[in-house]
Amino acid sequence: xxxxxxxxxxxxxxxxxxxxxxxxxxxxxxxxxxxxxxxxxxxxxxxxxxxxxxxxxxxxxxxxxxxxxxxxxxxxxxxxxxxxxxxxxxxxxxxxxxxxxxxxxxxxxxxxxxxxxxxxxxxxxxxxxxxxxxxxxxxxxxxxxxxxxxxxxxxxxxxxxxxxxxxxxxxxxxxxxxxxxxxxxxxxxxxxxxxxxxxxxxxxxxxxxxxxxxxxxxxxxxxxxxxxxxxxxxxxxxxxxxxxxxxxxxxxxxxxxxxxxxxxxxxxxxxxxxxxxxxxxxxxxxxxxxxxxxxxxxxxxxxxxxxxxxxxxxxxxxxxxxxxxxxxxxxxxxxx
Amino acid sequence: xxxxxxxxxxxxxxxxxxxxxxxxxxxxxxxxxxxxxxxxxxxxxxxxxxxxxxxxxxxxxxxxxxxxxxxxxxxxxxxxxxxxxxxxxxxxxxxxxxxxxxxxxxxxxxxxxxxxxxxxxxxxxxxxxxxxxxxxxxxxxxxxxxxxxxxxxxxxxxxxxxxxxxxxxxxxxxxxxxxxxxxxxxxxxxxxxxxxxxxxxxxxxxxxxxxxxxxxxxxxxxxxxxxxxxxxxxxxxxxxxxxxxxxxxxxxxxxxxxxxxxxxxxxxxxxxxxxxxxxxxxxxxxxxxxxxxxxxxxxxxxxxxxxxxxxxxxxxxxxxxxxxxxxxxxxxxxxxxxxxxxxxxxxxxxxxxxxxxxxxxxxxxxxxxxxxxxxxxxxxxxxxxxxxxxxxxxxxxxxxxxxxxxxxxxxxxxxxxxxxxxxxxxxxxxxxxxxxxxxxxxxxxxxxxxxxxxxxxxxxxxxxxxxxxxxxxxxxxxxxxxxxxxxxxxxxxxxxxxxxxxxxxxxxxxxxxxxxxxxxxxxxxxxxxxxxxxxxxxxxxxxxxxxxxxxxxxxxxxxxxxxxxx
Numbered sequence: 035x036x037x038x039x040x041x042x043x044x045x046x047x048x049x050x051x052x053x054x055x056x057x058x059x060x061x062x063x064x065x066x067x068x069x070x071x072x073x074x075x076x077x078x079x080x081x082x083x084x085x086x087x088x089x090x091x092x093x094x095x096x097x098x099x100x101x102x103x104x105x106x107x108x109x110x111x112x113x114x115x116x117x118x119x120x121x122x123x124x125x126x127x128x129x130x131x132x133x134x135x136x137x138x139x140x141x142x143x144x145x146x147x148x149x150x151x152x153x154x155x156x157x158x159x160x161x162x163x164x165x166x167x168x169x170x171x172x173x174x175x176x177x178x179x180x181x182x183x184x185x186x187x188x189x190x191x192x193x194x195x196x197x198x199x200x201x202x203x204x205x206x207x208x209x210x211x212x213x214x215x216x217x218x219x220x221x222x223x224x225x226x227x228x229x230x231x232x233x234x235x236x237x238x239x240x241x242x243x244x245x246x247x248x249x250x251x252x253x254x255x256x257x258x259x260x261x262x263x264x265x266x267x268x269x270x271x272x273x274x275x276x277x278x279x280x281x282x283x284x285x286x287x288x289x290x291x292x293x294x295x296x297x298x299x300x301x302x303x304x305x306x307x308x309x310x311x312x313x314x315x316x317x318x319x320x321x322x323x324x325x326x327x328x329x330x331x332x333x334x335x336x337x338x339x340x341x342x343x344x345x346x347x348x349x350x351x352x353x354x355x356x357x358x359x360x361x362x363x364x365x366x367x368x369x370x
Numbered sequence: 371x372x373x374x375x376x377x378x379x380x381x382x383x384x385x386x387x388x389x390x391x392x393x394x395x396x397x398x399x400x401x402x403x404x405x406x407x408x409x410x411x412x413x414x415x416x417x418x419x420x421x422x423x424x425x426x427x428x429x430x431x432x433x434x435x436x437x438x439x440x441x442x443x444x445x446x447x448x449x450x451x452x453x454x455x456x457x458x459x460x461x462x463x464x465x466x467x468x469x470x471x472x473x474x475x476x477x478x479x480x481x482x483x484x485x486x487x488x489x490x491x492x493x494x495x496x497x498x499x500x501x502x503x504x505x506x507x508x509x510x511x512x513x514x515x516x517x518x519x520x521x522x523x524x525x526x527x528x529x530x531x532x533x534x535x536x537x538x539x540x541x542x543x544x545x546x547x548x549x550x551x552x553x554x555x556x557x558x559x560x561x562x563x564x565x566x567x568x569x570x571x572x573x574x575x576x577x578x579x580x581x582x583x584x585x586x587x588x589x590x591x592x593x594x595x596x597x598x599x600x601x602x603x604x605x606x607x608x609x610x611x612x613x614x615x616x617x618x619x620x621x622x623x624x625x626x627x628x629x630x631x632x633x634x635x636x637x638x639x640x641x642x643x644x645x646x647x648x649x650x651x652x653x654x655x656x657x658x659x660x661x662x663x664x665x666x667x668x669x670x671x672x673x674x675x676x677x678x679x680x681x682x683x684x685x686x687x688x689x690x691x692x693x694x695x696x697x698x699x700x701x702x703x704x705x706x707x708x709x710x711x712x713x714x715x716x717x718x719x720x721x722x723x724x725x726x727x728x729x730x731x732x733x734x735x736x737x738x739x740x741x742x743x744x745x746x747x748x749x750x751x752x753x754x755x756x757x758x759x760x761x762x763x764x765x766x767x768x769x770x771x772x773x774x775x776x777x778x779x780x781x782x783x784x785x786x787x788x789x790x791x792x793x794x795x796x797x798x799x800x801x802x803x804x805x806x807x808x809x810x811x812x813x814x815x816x817x818x819x820x821x822x823x824x825x826x827x828x829x830x831x832x833x834x835x836x837x838x839x840x841x842x843x844x845x846x847x848x849x850x851x852x853x854x855x856x857x858x859x860x861x862x863x864x865x866x867x868x869x870x871x872x873x874x875x876x877x878x879x880x881x882x883x884x885x886x887x888x889x890x891x892x893x894x895x896x897x898x899x900x901x902x903x904x905x906x907x908x909x910x911x912x913x914x915x916x917x918x919x920x921x922x923x924x925x926x927x928x929x930x931x932x933x934x935x936x
Contacts, residue, residue: 170622178620178639178641181618185615186613192688192689224774225752225753225773228766229766230766238688241762244752246759247748252758253758254762289688290691291681291689291690292693292696293693293696294679294680294690296678296687296689298689347748348748362682365687365689367674367678368611369674370617
């Protein structure tokens with residue numbers, strides 16, 4: 035990479051940081067418990083809107099994994115999410131009524147909170163419908179992973195988004211608060227992902243899965259990106275470029291091996307397709323606050339009218355991380 | 371007689387304390403070296419708590435950075451203290467704060483009691499070690515290393531390069547033969563004191579002070595001077611990964627560690643509560659009298675290193691995306707590509723499916739639709755039959771298909787009408803078996819009911835594509851197994867080539883082929899080619915067909931003559 039390109043990326047990173055700094059004014063602290071954060075605590079950052087029904091399980095899942103503190107931006111919920119989160123002892127919450135789109139889909143807000151509170155911490159940036167799976171996650175807490183990453187001088191850990199769906203039309207199974215959404219949406223596509231390299235940022239671009247198969251088969255280039263780097267040992271100079279797909283400096287995107295080996299990686303199980311999805315998609319379509327003129331939500335809406343069944347004969351039923359490892363969706367790397 | 375434990379501690383003091391108490395309670399004197407990195411309050415706290423035990427001592431502190439002399443200095447000081455203070459110590463065991471005894475201490479004592487003169491220290495000459503980090507083995511002993519490998523890597527590497535270029539070599543002290551090995555040893559009082567009280571020790575120390583990672587070579591080399599009773603293995607189970615850092619043990623390794631029968635394991639994750647609770651409890655149900663046998667653990671860690679360095683061939687995913695040429699197998703299993711067969715034979719797919727134990731697809735890259743076997747809309751791995759999805763990244767499509775169907779041989783049809791653009795990938799893939807009947811694409815044109823000008827144009831297009839494709843297949847860089855017949859040669863005697871191709875696919879049919887696929891009617895094909903020529907196009911890929919109707923009779927009329935037996 036030439037010096038000029040490297041300098042341009044540096045400027046771009048600074049731009050995102052300045053932007054995040056400006057956007058901090060969008061946020062007003064509702065409950066700031068960040069004083070509780072101990073030096074080597076593991077932090078989760080998230081933005082949400084009207085996700086009350088999912089919160090109970092989301093918090094439980096990550097608490098059990100060993101996360102110490104949650105820093106959450108609430109973007110104008112009116113379903114009680116804010117009140118629920120305010121009561122949680124390990125959650126700091128900021129609220130904003132500002133535009134999600136103009137905060138680059140929440141990235142600016144989280145970049146700000148991360149630089150303010152995430153410096154020198156392992157930080158995990160996930161949505162409330164994303165559940166991190168990493169090698170040995172059934173026997174080892176997340177701290178084991180981050181300690182190992184530290185010992186190996188690795189700063190970032192990739193976890194591909196794996197769309198989960200139920201068997202049968204999405205509306206068939208009602209989701210109850212506190213329930214594990216993966217009990218309902220426990221099927222996934224095991225081997226239809228396309229990978230290509232983004233030479234500018236040095237990250238991989240992964241597309242595919244049930245959304246590409248069912249909603250974007252005539253415009254595959256518009257299918258959502260599934261590559262994610264949600265777990266980073268944060269430094270205040272870092273910045274996410276676009277959601278958690280890319281991060282600067284670009285060395286952090288080097289979560290893949292180019293010489294034939296496999297680095298350790300995980301998966302984010304994406305339990306988006308529950309019965310709540312229909313109303314959500316309709317609402318988002320009206321709000322027009324999503325990426326690329328919400329084309330994703332337009333596509334969903336078009337198909338959701340006939341209550342689609344994403345399941346097919348070749349879908350795999352989720353068992354555990356070892357299954358995902360064998361299927362080649364994630365890897366243990368040299369962690370044993 | 372007992373064994374004394376020299377313990378080097380620099381982090382996780384609570385665990386170190388727990389282990390030190392365990393040793394001490396079972397009658398093993400402990401001398402602890404605490405790194406100067408440990409903060410003063412932590413240090414005072416630690417020494418106060420352990421200082422109450424009468425068989426625990428603390429040695430002079432050093433700042434131990436990985437790969438530097440101070441690691442040796444620390445163990446020397448602690449060992450001297452051990453030998454001086456505890457007269458009943460016969461063996462001294464060097465351990466770290468993250469070591470965990472796996473077997474009852476009495477077992478270890480008994481084991482050493484039975485081998486009173488044996489030194490357990492891995493000690494191998496430099497020519498024989500494959501595991502050195504940074505490519506330095508013999509040069510560890512002949513170059514100088516004033517810079518830190520961890521903090522000043524550029525200077526470190528630069529200085530090594532400079533010395534190599536200048537041909538600089540240090541002299542190894544007379545009598546020393548460099549040996550390397552694990553830094554965790556267990557030496558007898560006799561040997562250890564001989565090393566520490568050697569009149570030439572100051573010379574040796576001065577020399578090793580400038581050797582790189584002396585803790586892996588100091589004792590390992592010197593022990594060869596004083597003892598012939600050496601078991602060249604470490605009693606401490608300690609595995610290193612490809613970067614030279616130790617593998618870490620977690621709670622889920624419990625059964626493995628139990629079955630390893632090793633005395634001490636390193637390195638244990640400080641929060642592995644179950645390991646500490648289990649092995650430090652005095653529950654003697656584990657491992658009585660067995661020899662250490664870390665084979666299974668070795669295999670697991672060797673596999674992990676292999677996965678990190680070589681990976682799974684044919685897999686492309688979020689953390690494995692090899693550069694071109696580094697795939698170590700572009701796809702994960704052999705597959706067969708048939709070009710022109712489906713044009714020349716009727717129902718070739720069905721026939722092939724009957725002949726071989728493989729999955730036979732139609733034209734996977736056909737325009738409009740992916741023709742999966744049985745024309746399924748979705749196939750293994752939830753691959754869709756939508757052409758646009760496939761054409762978005764045909765290479766991924768192919769590698770995914772082969773990966774998803776591991777354990778089953780895939781066959782598919784291909785031709786110049788299909789999506790192009792990844793010939794090089796397939797041609798350079800040693801798993802691909804490509805059989806081509808060149809020019810057979812003209813047969814469907816011959817049978818089509820289209821205007822001749824159109825046919826001529828299409829023929830010219832397809833011929834151009836196939837000629838280019840054949841050029842790729844014939845290039846010297848091709849690694850695939852390629853077989854090309856011109857159509858004329860092929861129909862001369864179709865059975866032999868078919869037999870070869872099918873034998874290659876699978877062992878299901880070791881007998882001769884009994885049933886030939888039915889060839890399409892080629893009456894008038896020669897004239898058709900002649901017509902193309904008359905129109906100014908030169909169809910050359912088919913080989914030489916006589917014009918007019920002097921074609922060989924199609925096999926339709928001479929069915930299975932070779933089946934007739936007396």
